[in-house]
Each structure stands twice: as C-alpha cells, then as structure tokens.
Amino acid sequence: MKRTLEVLFTPAEFNMLGTRDLSGSVCVVFDVLRATSVMVKALSENAEGIIPVGTIQEAVALHHKKPGLVLAGERHGLRIMADQSGGVSFQLGNSPREFTREKVGGKTIVTTTTNGTRALQSCRGASEVLIASFLNLDVVAGYLAKEKARSLVIVCSGTGEEAAYEDTLGAGALCSALVENGFDGRVIDSTRIAMAVYQQEQIDLLGAMQRASNGARLLGIPELKDDVEFCLQRNAIPLLAQMGADGVVMRRG
Secondary structure, X not given: OOOEEEEEOXXXXXXXXXXXXXXXXXXXXXXXXXXXXXXXXXXXXXXXXXXEOOOHHHHHHHHHHOXXXXXXXXXXXXXXXXXXXXXXXXXXXXXXXXXXXXXXXXXXXXXXXXXXXXXXHHOOOOOEEEEEOXXXXXXXXXXXXXXXXXXXXXXXOOEOOEOOHHHXXXXXXXXXXXXXXXXXXXXXXXXXXXXXXXXXXXXXXXXXXXXXXXXXXXHOOOOOHHHHHHHOOOOOOOOEEEEOOOOXXXXXX
C-alpha cells in the first residue's frame, strides 16, 4: 500500500487522532499564528526545551514544582495574567518576538495556548511529531522527503474550533514542496485543497492574512501586528524541532 500525505484542517479532525493507529505515522503540526512559530524561535534562541500543556492550571502546577521553568502562553491571543491563573502572571505570552536569548537561553519553557498545544497533544501516538512553521518550512520538507513512514499527517491547529487560513497555507506550502520534490505516495483530496489554496495565495501571504480571521485580528492589535509578518518569513530559522515521547519539544540535530 502506498504511503499517504494527508492534511487535517480543524480541531474536530485532530481530536480524532486518538482513535487511530499512528504508530507508523509522522505528524507535523502547524500553528503559524503563533504557537509553532514561537517554539521554533525559542529553540533558535537556545531554549533548552518546551513543554506544551493543555491548561493554565497544568502550566502553573509544573511551575510550582520547578520554579526555574519559564511560564509562557496566551488566551484570546494575549499573555496570561494573574487573574486568569490563580495569582501567577506568565512571564511571556505567545509572540515570537518576545522569546529572546536573554529571556529563554538555557531555560525550559512550559506553555499553554488556545489551539497549538491541543494539536500537539493529539499527536502523542505518532512515531514522530514535528513542529512546523513558515520559519522552518524547508528544513521540515527536506527531512520528510527522506522519511519512509506509512503516512504523513499534516495537522493544522486552527482557531477556536474552526480551520485557520494561515495553517492551511502552511500545510499547502509544505505539501507543495514535498510533491515538487517527488513524493511517491498517495496525495489525498484534503492535501490537494491545501496545495491549491497556497498556490493561489503564495505571492502575497501578508495580504492573505488581512482576509483571514486570526490574521486580521492580530493585525488589529498594535502590540501584536508585527507578529504576523514575522511568522510568514519562510526559512528564516532553518532548524528541525521535534516533540519527544516525553512531551518535550526540543531541537533535533
């Protein structure tokens, strides 16, 4: 049987991954705006690792056990404050521009976001889980071109319970790169949809974000609008990031 290249667009789809046998699959998670972009940026600034968790309470509990952990995350796009967490203001939000070497170099980060951390946790049964963004897209594509897994599952984190245009574009860009480089498996219809959307919008991704729900929202917040253009930089940070069996995201190689 030919291996498959598949794209999941919404949380309803990735929530079902727990019912599938992923032991021969590689999952690739996109949360372009902004969780996976943040992870790639943090690792490029010498963060030791990143622990994605589903809830604010989990993040705070880990921080209490290990006070040296850096607390990061967002709700509704904004940094988590003391009134949301039972008294602890998170040190960082979910803007990749915040994750500088001075703040995260040599440290482990625990993070919770609205969708990205949920998407990562849904992939825990896969043989490998890779973290993808435009920032490291071609490194991920190059790695997957050599990967002989039974299936490649590209997971879009979405926004709320809906599909996210920026994640669809990222998935389409990755799949286009794989197909152009001779992917020899079965390309299913969801993948063709993502590729078609990317090919239509690739000339002006920032313009596409002005029409996207999440992109437009961030562009309307003065302190966050620059995140959008930052996250659309293709191959600005050429590193491979992987979530291990222990749930910690680390730089590979």
